[in-house]
Amino acid sequence: xxxxxxxxxxxxxxxxxxxxxxxxxxxxxxxxxxxxxxxxxxxxxxxxxxxxxxxxxxxxxxxxxxxxxxxxxxxxxxxxxxxxxxxxxxxxxxxxxxxxxxxxxxxxxxxxxxxxxxxxxxxxxxxxxxxxxxxxxxxxxxxxxxxxxxxxxxxxxxxxxxxxxxxxxxxxxxxxxxxxxxxxxxxxxxxxxxxxxxxxxxxxxxxxxxxxxxxxxxxxxxxxxxxxxxxxxxxxxxxxxxxxxxxxxxxxxxxxxxxxxxxxxxxxxxxxxxxxxxxxxxxxxxxxxxxxxxxxxxxxxxxxxxx
Amino acid sequence: xxxxxxxxxxxxxxxxxxxxxxxxxxxxxxxxxxxxxxxxxxxxxxxxxxxxxxxxxxxxxxxxxxxxxxxxxxxxxxxxxxxxxxxxxxxxxxxxxxxxxxxxxxxxxxxxxxxxxxxxxxxxxxxxxxxxxxxxxxxxxxxxxxxxxxxxxxxxxxxxxxxxxxxxxxxxxxxxxxxxxxxxxxxxxxxxxxxxxxxxxxxxxxxxxxxxxxxxxxxxxxxxxxxxxxxxxxxxxxxxxxxxxxxxxxxxxxxxxxxxxxxxxxxxxxxxxxxxxxxxxxxxxxxxxxxxxxxxxxxxxxxxxxxxxxxxxxxxxxxxxxxxxxxxxxxxxxxxxxxxxxxxxxxxxxxxxxxxxxxxxxxxxxxxxxxxxxxxxxxxxxxxxxxxxxxxxxxxxxxxxxxxxxxxxxxxxxxxxxxxxxxxxxxxxxxxxxxxxxxxxxxxxxxxxxxxxxxxxxxxxxxxxxxxxxxxxxxxxxxxxxxxxxxxxxxxxxxxxxxxxxxxxxxxxxxxxxxxxxxxxxxxxxxxxxxxxxxxxxxxxxxxxxxxxxxxxxxxxxxxxxxxxxxxxxx
Numbered sequence: 093x094x095x096x097x098x099x100x101x102x103x104x105x106x107x108x109x110x111x112x113x114x115x116x117x118x119x120x121x122x123x124x125x126x127x128x129x130x131x132x133x134x135x136x137x138x139x140x141x142x143x144x145x146x147x148x149x150x151x152x153x154x155x156x157x158x159x160x161x162x163x164x165x166x167x168x169x170x171x172x173x174x175x176x177x178x179x180x181x182x183x184x185x186x187x188x189x190x191x192x193x194x195x196x197x198x199x200x201x202x203x204x205x206x207x208x209x210x211x212x213x214x215x216x217x218x219x220x221x222x223x224x225x226x227x228x229x230x231x232x233x234x235x236x237x238x239x240x241x242x243x244x245x246x247x248x249x250x251x252x253x254x255x256x257x258x259x260x261x262x263x264x265x266x267x268x269x270x271x272x273x274x275x276x277x278x279x280x281x282x283x284x285x286x287x288x289x290x291x292x293x294x295x296x297x298x299x300x301x302x303x304x305x306x307x308x309x310x311x312x313x314x315x316x317x318x319x320x321x322x323x324x325x326x327x328x329x330x331x332x333x334x335x336x337x338x339x340x341x342x343x344x345x346x347x348x349x350x351x352x353x354x355x356x357x358x359x360x361x362x363x364x365x366x367x368x369x370x371x372x373x374x375x376x377x378x379x380x381x382x383x384x385x386x387x388x389x390x391x392x393x394x395x396x397x398x399x
Numbered sequence: 400x401x402x403x404x405x406x407x408x409x410x411x412x413x414x415x416x417x418x419x420x421x422x423x424x425x426x427x428x429x430x431x432x433x434x435x436x437x438x439x440x441x442x443x444x445x446x447x448x449x450x451x452x453x454x455x456x457x458x459x460x461x462x463x464x465x466x467x468x469x470x471x472x473x474x475x476x477x478x479x480x481x482x483x484x485x486x487x488x489x490x491x492x493x494x495x496x497x498x499x500x501x502x503x504x505x506x507x508x509x510x511x512x513x514x515x516x517x518x519x520x521x522x523x524x525x526x527x528x529x530x531x532x533x534x535x536x537x538x539x540x541x542x543x544x545x546x547x548x549x550x551x552x553x554x555x556x557x558x559x560x561x562x563x564x565x566x567x568x569x570x571x572x573x574x575x576x577x578x579x580x581x582x583x584x585x586x587x588x589x590x591x592x593x594x595x596x597x598x599x600x601x602x603x604x605x606x607x608x609x610x611x612x613x614x615x616x617x618x619x620x621x622x623x624x625x626x627x628x629x630x631x632x633x634x635x636x637x638x639x640x641x642x643x644x645x646x647x648x649x650x651x652x653x654x655x656x657x658x659x660x661x662x663x664x665x666x667x668x669x670x671x672x673x674x675x676x677x678x679x680x681x682x683x684x685x686x687x688x689x690x691x692x693x694x695x696x697x698x699x700x701x702x703x704x705x706x707x708x709x710x711x712x713x714x715x716x717x718x719x720x721x722x723x724x725x726x727x728x729x730x731x732x733x734x735x736x737x738x739x740x741x742x743x744x745x746x747x748x749x750x751x752x753x754x755x756x757x758x759x760x761x762x763x764x765x766x767x768x769x770x771x772x773x774x775x776x777x778x779x780x781x782x783x784x785x786x787x788x789x790x791x792x793x794x795x796x797x798x799x800x801x802x803x804x805x806x807x808x809x810x811x812x813x814x815x816x817x818x819x820x821x822x823x824x825x826x827x828x829x830x831x832x833x834x835x836x837x838x839x840x841x842x843x844x845x846x847x848x849x850x851x852x853x854x855x856x857x858x859x860x861x862x863x864x865x866x867x868x869x870x871x872x873x874x875x876x877x878x879x880x881x882x883x884x885x886x887x888x889x890x891x892x893x894x895x896x897x898x899x900x901x902x903x904x905x906x907x908x909x910x911x912x913x914x915x916x917x918x919x920x921x922x923x924x925x926x927x928x929x930x931x932x933x934x935x936x937x938x939x940x941x942x943x944x945x946x947x948x949x950x951x952x953x954x955x956x957x958x959x960x961x962x963x964x965x966x967x968x969x970x
Contacts, residue, residue, distance in 0.1 A: 135867070349635060
């Protein structure tokens with residue numbers, strides 16, 4: 093099957109999936125009690141009526157639904173109810189680069205640090221290096237980021253005033269959130285890389301390569317690496333979508349103006365348009381990334397066919 | 400200004416880390432003559448590089464269009480960018496001349512004539528005129544604007560009917576601008592706190608031509624025009640506002656800050672950390688976890704005072720048994736406020752048995768509800784439930800929060816112990832909780848109320864029949880009559896006496912169980928001058944300044960106090 097045909101088929105699945113997600117989200121958020129204009133201090137009835145009318149919330153639900161679908165198809169989610177001076181699209185486009193930058197650094201760190209550790213541990217199987225690095229990796233996977241973040245802040249930002257304890261303001265402010273976000277990924281990637289490499293290093297074709305008299309670095313890097321790294325690749329795809337779309341915990345701890353914070357607050361605020369916009373964006377992003385990973389797979393492993 | 404930190408490169412991180420290390424090193428050394436300040440002050444005490452003041456704004460403002468603003472962060476931003484007819488005295492919050500340099504009041508107290516300061520201008524150079532104020536106030540009242548605080552202007556003649564759409568002709572509303580510098584306001588009754596309202600953010604003027612041109616988006620940094628001491632230089636949602644001094648402001652010479660940075664940090668722990676590290680110079684009340692109060696109390700940064708807000712339980716009176724006034728009295732008298740405030744909350748709050756808070760000038764609170772389990776059991780018996788027998792299960796509704804839950808559990812235990820009645824606790828997230836209380840779908844609910852102006856009316860008017868903030872179904876014609884009579888009363892003493900009687904009635908029969916009096920708990924760096932503790936937690940920031948010499952000053956004060964001519968280190 094050709095690559096173009098494969099992509100076309102996948103896109104044809106993505107569209108109805110998005111529609112199902114959009115529909116579910118639309119009706120679920122409407123089912124939640126309260127509404128976007130509910131506040132502790134009462135709004136005069138006339139004002140509330142005007143607000144509902146202004147945003148079309150006084151129309152029957154099915155009409156609102158159709159209206160929403162038509163606009164969503166054009167990537168227009170309307171204005172945020174909570175922040176009336178902004179469009180949902182603007183908010184997403186402003187917050188995405190922040191989350192993506194934070195996630196990008198974390199992801200890069202995960203690959204650049206995690207993969208070499210995993211490979212070395214696999215090559216030095218059952219050595220001190222292997223045990224030490226896997227011990228640390230196990231700790232890294234186990235410590236949740238809502239513990240790691242405050243501990244790093246306590247040590248590096250408050251114990252000594254080396255780095256700002258939070259905020260997205262200046263390059264030094266990136267260090268702690270990136271470290272916090274990436275640690276678990278570094279550790280997990282290292283474990284995956286080690287596992288993958290170990291399995292491959294015991295296969296027949298590696299023995300053959302060694303028997304041919306190839307130097308060990310060539311065996312590891314040229315022959316084993318491409319296959320041994322596959323578990324990492326298949327993990328990185330969904331992980332990338334998650335990590336690039338923003339981490340709610342890390343963004344809150346470090347007050348990072350990314351997508352994760354908006355998503356949580358939007359749900360609490362019943363900011364219908366912002367919730368829908370974010371959920372659809374997230375879903376679409378995830379599916380496109382998965383598609384990209386499937387394509388990357390075929391490039392790495394010639395045995396995998398597009399289907 | 401763009402975010403200068405895009406596209407981070409690793410060498411840049413290392414370099415900046417090195418720079419930060421170098422920059423921090425000297426600041427760690429306590430200067431001579433101020434060695435005691437190491438323990439006295441919390442965290443970093445080195446002043447910022449320039450005349451820049453940073454603080455935590457808390458949650459991201461929903462809007463800072465003054466006519467629409469509703470929350471405290473919204474108001475803080477609006478007050479920097481706009482100035483009203485009057486402005487608050489930073490210490491007492493009494494009205495000082497602002498855009499109006501003087502005003503006259505008619506003998507019946509129903510007409511105010513404001514005379515605008517000559518030569519005042521908007522930040523784009525246009526003159527500020529009386530018709531700007533008239534247009535803005537009419538905008539607040541226009542139903543299409545949907546302003547949440549439109550009710551603030553309902554004392555203006557015909558404002559209420561104009562706001563609900565029954566009156567269409569804006570010329571019949573009691574607002575006139577006979578010439579560019581005279582603004583006349585006609586009120587339906589003499590409102591003693593009217594001048595306080597003119598400094599409230601709802602009444603701040605907005606530039607008509609900008610609003611009409613850009614609609615909802617007029618407040619974006621690219622469009623916004625103001626008449627306040629600062630202009631908006633940079634804004635990034637969920638991150639920060641940066642304000643710069645407005646050279647066209649009439650009193651620009653008294654504005655000593657060049658820049659104000661207001662961060663939107665909603666996580667309380669993060670806010671506290673940033674204060675300690677010296678990234679923010681002021682951590683306003685409520686922006687650090689209340690459990691930390693005992694820990695920061697010994698430091699001189701910590702400021703504590705009364706706040707015009709009350710934490711209370713409201714009772715929904717629409718169904719039995721809570722429709723019975725005897726049952727309500729029993730519930731009220733069996734809450735041990737002292738135990739909650741002093742033991743549970745470690746003395747960070749003051750037990751309070753009244754609905755109106757303390758400290759309103761001229762108002763003398765009636766005796767509050769006191770903890771009296773014997774009396775409470777008597778009331779319950781009179782209601783037909785001796786010893787709690789046959790009393791149906793009631794539920795305390797709280798919005799999700801650790802503090803609310805602890806208090807609810809304490810009250811649950813008190814009611815069980817003193818009255819023998821079965822009580823459950825239900826928590827809901829904020830939106831659902833608001834819906835439940837508004838729809839009267841609860842038995843007893845946690846609530847709190849914050850005063851808007853320095854008068855008990857801001858509390859007591861909530862329990863008028865059918866008021867949107869009542870949310871209990873309680874209605875008493877005697878109470879309504881007293882609140883309305885007080886609004887017409889010219890003599891302050893008699894007016895307060897009427898309000899006092901109304902509060903007594905509310906406490907005796909009404910649907911509220913006051914629990915504690917809020918207090919402000921804030922942290923201010925030693926080099927920040929011009930922030931005072933105020934009863935409304937309103938802090939005019941326009942005249943704040945950074946005292947670079949604070950250590951020398953502190954040392955000389957200390958030297959004077961000890962009456963020893965100690966040598967003072969001057970940097």
